[in-house]
Amino acid sequence: MGTFIIEGGHQLKGSIQPQGAKNEALQILCAVLLTPELITIHNIPNIVDVNKLIELLKKLGVKIENIGKGSYTFQADEVNLPYLESEQFKIDGRGLRGSIMIVGPLLARFGKGYIPKPGGDKIGRRRLDTHFEGLINLGAKFRYSKEEQFYGVEAEKLKGTYMLLEEASVTGTANIVMAAVLAEGQTTIYNAACEPYLQQLCKMLNRMGAKISGVGSNLLVIDGVESLGGTDHTMLPDMIEIGSWIGLAAMTKSELTITNVSWHDLGVIPATFRKLGITVEKRGDDIFIPAHTNGYEIQSFIDGSILNISDAPWPGFTPDLLSIILVVATQARGSVLIHQKMFESRLFFVDKLIDMGAKIILCDPHRATVIGHDFKSTLKATTMTSPDIRAGVSLLIAALSAKGTSSIQNIEQIDRGYEHIDERLRAIGAKITRVED
Numbered sequence: 001m002g003t004f005i006i007e008g009g010h011q012l013k014g015s016i017q018p019q020g021a022k023n024e025a026l027q028i029l030c031a032v033l034l035t036p037e038l039i040t041i042h043n044i045p046n047i048v049d050v051n052k053l054i055e056l057l058k059k060l061g062v063k064i065e066n067i068g069k070g071s072y073t074f075q076a077d078e079v080n081l082p083y084l085e086s087e088q089f090k091i092d093g094r095g096l097r098g099s100i101m102i103v104g105p106l107l108a109r110f111g112k113g114y115i116p117k118p119g120g121d122k123i124g125r126r127r128l129d130t131h132f133e134g135l136i137n138l139g140a141k142f143r144y145s146k147e148e149q150f151y152g153v154e155a156e157k158l159k160g161t162y163m164l165l166e167e168a169s170v171t172g173t174a175n176i177v178m179a180a181v182l183a184e185g186q187t188t189i190y191n192a193a194c195e196p197y198l199q200q201l202c203k204m205l206n207r208m209g210a211k212i213s214g215v216g217s218n219l220l221v222i223d224g225v226e227s228l229g230g231t232d233h234t235m236l237p238d239m240i241e242i243g244s245w246i247g248l249a250a251m252t253k254s255e256l257t258i259t260n261v262s263w264h265d266l267g268v269i270p271a272t273f274r275k276l277g278i279t280v281e282k283r284g285d286d287i288f289i290p291a292h293t294n295g296y297e298i299q300s301f302i303d304g305s306i307l308n309i310s311d312a313p314w315p316g317f318t319p320d321l322l323s324i325i326l327v328v329a330t331q332a333r334g335s336v337l338i339h340q341k342m343f344e345s346r347l348f349f350v351d352k353l354i355d356m357g358a359k360i361i362l363c364d365p366h367r368a369t370v371i372g373h374d375f376k377s378t379l380k381a382t383t384m385t386s387p388d389i390r391a392g393v394s395l396l397i398a399a400l401s402a403k404g405t406s407s408i409q410n411i412e413q414i415d416r417g418y419e420h421i422d423e424r425l426r427a428i429g430a431k432i433t434r435v436e437d
Helices: 021-036 046-059 081-085 085-092 097-109 128-136 170-180 196-207 239-251 269-275 319-329 350-355 389-401 421-426
Strands: 001-008 013-015 038-042 061-069 071-075 112-116 142-143 148-153 162-163 186-190 211-213 219-223 231-234 255-258 281-284 286-289 307-310 335-339 359-364 367-371 383-385 405-409 431-436
Touching: 021 038, 021 046, 021 071, 021 170, 021 196, 046 061, 046 085, 046 097, 061 112, 081 085, 081 112, 085 211, 097 112, 097 128, 097 148, 097 431, 128 142, 128 148, 128 162, 170 186, 170 196, 170 219, 196 211, 196 231, 231 335, 239 255, 239 286, 239 319, 239 383, 239 389, 269 307, 269 319, 269 421, 307 319, 319 335, 319 350, 319 367, 319 389, 350 359, 350 389, 389 405, 389 421, 421 431
Parallel strands: 013 255, 038 231, 162 186, 307 335, 383 405
Antiparallel strands: 001 405, 001 431, 038 071, 061 071, 112 148, 142 148, 186 219, 211 219, 255 286, 281 286, 335 367, 359 367
């Protein structure tokens, strides 16, 4: 297990380019199983979760070649189906939550898909019901071994149908879409997730020969086709990383340019940071954050009541950035209520921030009130452990703004979602060292 040693309290300066989107990559990589033809994908982030999925695809028999930085070719013309029922697969599949999305493509193309109960962040319960109910609606038979915690779906031929999803699950929608593109007849999915990464998946599938309409809305209509072909695809930049860099610039009073952000796909993210008083300038397809030498002031609602920032399915504010918003608010002028609606234990990292001197009241597992210091009192350095990807980066931002030297343990959690984060931070002036235990 590794540790970051961070000397805080230094201004940063320069430009930083966001990596390819992690959450898009997990969907797009699973889609290569839908065709025996060659698929080329660019801007794949070099992070633990994505690399684990690439290794899983290799073991499934997918031919994979690295053709440049972040660029790979994939060809699934000799898929090793017996591996799916092996003991090794039960171990490999558990290590990554994104592995659930291989089920839809495998079911559509080969008539069967299996997966052990996946792992991932410890941020509360994340049910798989949407995935399997959608596949059952398409005609699959479902089975589950409680002893082995192993799921399976099988079907001779999937048939299109109408379905109303109980929740707008992003990975659930992706799984159902990937199954429906090869189903017989028409599938209509209402209350579908519509975030940019899901739109990217649908656009890629359409280039491969799928017939998906309604892309970008919550009503998708899919006319099944016999087979899909190859294509080229480039990942969007990671909006969560972009939000993280906005927060980092504000907290450290740094002038920072975030390049090639695909502004059109950021939704309410820039506006939400502006509500905290942060200046977010659009310069072409870049974001410029000036040095906030006089701090930043939280807005209030029109009637003067305390600002409330909460997460919601797209086009609402992404839950992955609430922890960043929370840590940035600790040094703002004013107060804000953070309401984490979609997961029940993502706010438990605030005790680390309280130890550093932040004024936070944890109201319940879903809500925290933050009273900003207005930089009149800096956070104090401490030793911390990263509980998950997003909380880990929030603690890293806190440490970079704090007075003194902090250490963050269990940084493997951060590496799961952020590519070479220490090297990239050093390039803009951060004093951060990685120590391998």
